[in-house]
Amino acid sequence: MNGTILYLFGATGDLAKRKLFPAIYSLYREGRLGEHFAVIGIARRQRTDEQFREEVFRSISEFARYKADKNGDWERFAEHFAYKSMNINDLEQYKDLLALSESLDDKFSIGGNRLYYLALAPELFGPVVANLKEGGMLDSGGWQRLIIEKPFGYDLASANLLNGQIRKVFREEQIFRIDHYLGKEMVQNIEVIRFANAFFEPLWNNRHIANVQITLSETVGVEERGGYYDNAGAIRDMVQNHMLQMVAMIAMEPPSRLHPEDIRDEKVKVLRSLRKFETLEDVRRNVVRGQYAAGRLGDKPVPGYREEVGNPDSLTETYFAARVFVDNFRWAGVPFYVRTGKRLPVKSTEVVIEFKGLPKQLYFAKAHNLDPNLLVFRVNPMEGVYLRMNAKKPGSDFAITPVSMDFCQNCVVGLNTPEAYERLIYDAIRGESTYFTRWDEVSAAWSYIDPIADAWAKDASDLYRYEAGSWGPEQARELLAADGFHWWPVNGQTESDVVWFVRQ
Numbered sequence: 001m002n003g004t005i006l007y008l009f010g011a012t013g014d015l016a017k018r019k020l021f022p023a024i025y026s027l028y029r030e031g032r033l034g035e036h037f038a039v040i041g042i043a044r045r046q047r048t049d050e051q052f053r054e055e056v057f058r059s060i061s062e063f064a065r066y067k068a069d070k071n072g073d074w075e076r077f078a079e080h081f082a083y084k085s086m087n088i089n090d091l092e093q094y095k096d097l098l099a100l101s102e103s104l105d106d107k108f109s110i111g112g113n114r115l116y117y118l119a120l121a122p123e124l125f126g127p128v129v130a131n132l133k134e135g136g137m138l139d140s141g142g143w144q145r146l147i148i149e150k151p152f153g154y155d156l157a158s159a160n161l162l163n164g165q166i167r168k169v170f171r172e173e174q175i176f177r178i179d180h181y182l183g184k185e186m187v188q189n190i191e192v193i194r195f196a197n198a199f200f201e202p203l204w205n206n207r208h209i210a211n212v213q214i215t216l217s218e219t220v221g222v223e224e225r226g227g228y229y230d231n232a233g234a235i236r237d238m239v240q241n242h243m244l245q246m247v248a249m250i251a252m253e254p255p256s257r258l259h260p261e262d263i264r265d266e267k268v269k270v271l272r273s274l275r276k277f278e279t280l281e282d283v284r285r286n287v288v289r290g291q292y293a294a295g296r297l298g299d300k301p302v303p304g305y306r307e308e309v310g311n312p313d314s315l316t317e318t319y320f321a322a323r324v325f326v327d328n329f330r331w332a333g334v335p336f337y338v339r340t341g342k343r344l345p346v347k348s349t350e351v352v353i354e355f356k357g358l359p360k361q362l363y364f365a366k367a368h369n370l371d372p373n374l375l376v377f378r379v380n381p382m383e384g385v386y387l388r389m390n391a392k393k394p395g396s397d398f399a400i401t402p403v404s405m406d407f408c409q410n411c412v413v414g415l416n417t418p419e420a421y422e423r424l425i426y427d428a429i430r431g432e433s434t435y436f437t438r439w440d441e442v443s444a445a446w447s448y449i450d451p452i453a454d455a456w457a458k459d460a461s462d463l464y465r466y467e468a469g470s471w472g473p474e475q476a477r478e479l480l481a482a483d484g485f486h487w488w489p490v491n492g493q494t495e496s497d498v499v500w501f502v503r504q
Helices: 014-029 049-063 074-078 091-108 122-134 156-167 185-195 223-251 260-272 280-286 305-309 363-367 409-413 420-430 439-458 474-481
Strands: 004-009 037-043 081-085 114-118 144-148 175-177 209-217 287-293 295-297 300-302 319-325 335-341 348-355 374-380 384-392 400-408 463-467
Touching: 004 014, 004 091, 004 420, 014 049, 014 420, 037 091, 049 074, 049 081, 081 091, 091 122, 114 122, 114 420, 122 156, 144 420, 156 439, 175 420, 175 439, 185 223, 185 374, 185 384, 185 409, 209 223, 223 260, 223 305, 223 319, 223 335, 223 348, 223 439, 260 439, 280 287, 280 319, 280 439, 287 305, 287 474, 319 474, 335 474, 384 409, 400 409
Parallel strands: 004 037, 004 114, 037 081, 114 144, 144 175, 209 335, 287 463
Antiparallel strands: 209 348, 287 319, 295 300, 319 335, 348 374, 374 384, 384 400
């Protein structure tokens, strides 16, 4: 693999500490980085190289899959790290950064390749990329690539503006918009299981699938992200990116080639086929939003959202559930139910494919109350897939019971499987863009989300409060009940474990 200098803008932030440094070290330990690389951490705070390396060591010791040993390979790894304290709005300081880059390029025989990772607020993307160009950073003779974190804008208009600023400097094929859910093992496995197994394709349509459910639940509150979250909410923090990307992965057509652009073309077609909500009544009929109040998680009392952010009048949603339709030939009429929320009972990400039942006049359906067949992708925290079917209960005459064929990937591969950021950083270094979002994906997602956000801005009377530790407002259960369905329990829970909060 070609070497690179990786520039981490925002190197003293939480993302770098928890995800990026551990990912880089894991790639190094597994031999996927080699020795022809360097990492330059960039932030305003003053640090020496030695202080920065010590912070990296502590980060790896706490969060990495592999633990660093100062008696082992640590010193050889650490010498690839340098730190640059700079004001990213000061063009002159980019010339100093260029000099440091050229020194590291020579030291590690990198060949001029550059990967810029902007773990910054979106309003800083434009000034940084402009200064990279004006400061001569892009004239190194190798490839140039840019990774940018979400959120990519606040709505379609701001995303368009942001994209225009970046495209003045980088071409679309050089831009890697990261969505770390696309780096998760079982999200990537969805398309493999779909397209590499012949018996799924004939069933993967509206003739055989009753509904699709996507759950992304979190037990945590907003914690230190309150300032950001109070302006974003669940719809911008989770739905516009992670959840709509998972809808696209489930609903996309088989690509004509296993090429990044062909795969992303099919995802864009799904996002453009999403049925938009045109009126406030459409939004209220199909979308539920909520905000957690004080409650308990297990035996631990936890405060409400408004107490956490210090805003007693906040109307920001921490819970989102919706009935989504993909209006194309394959999926017409099949509801995709999506939900995400904070302070829910368990941390889990699952996709449930519920198949249609047998015709009621058939013998088995008339004589037994048969449960539907389910195909479930477990994304997080356990990774795996299981298929639930009906079978004869052992020892009975003809009693029928649901049984599961369960593949636990963590059990087979082990808990030390690669993290999402490892895969995505490695892909960006190789120029593999499949699991990054293209601009037309981003714009199509905002086009779907904006009418919902606009409707909410006009009338906040449908913001339902739910107790922390419950599964959200009762209205989310009613959303499915109106169609004759119910949310399937996640993460090994049973129906009796599911508690909804009834008070509005």
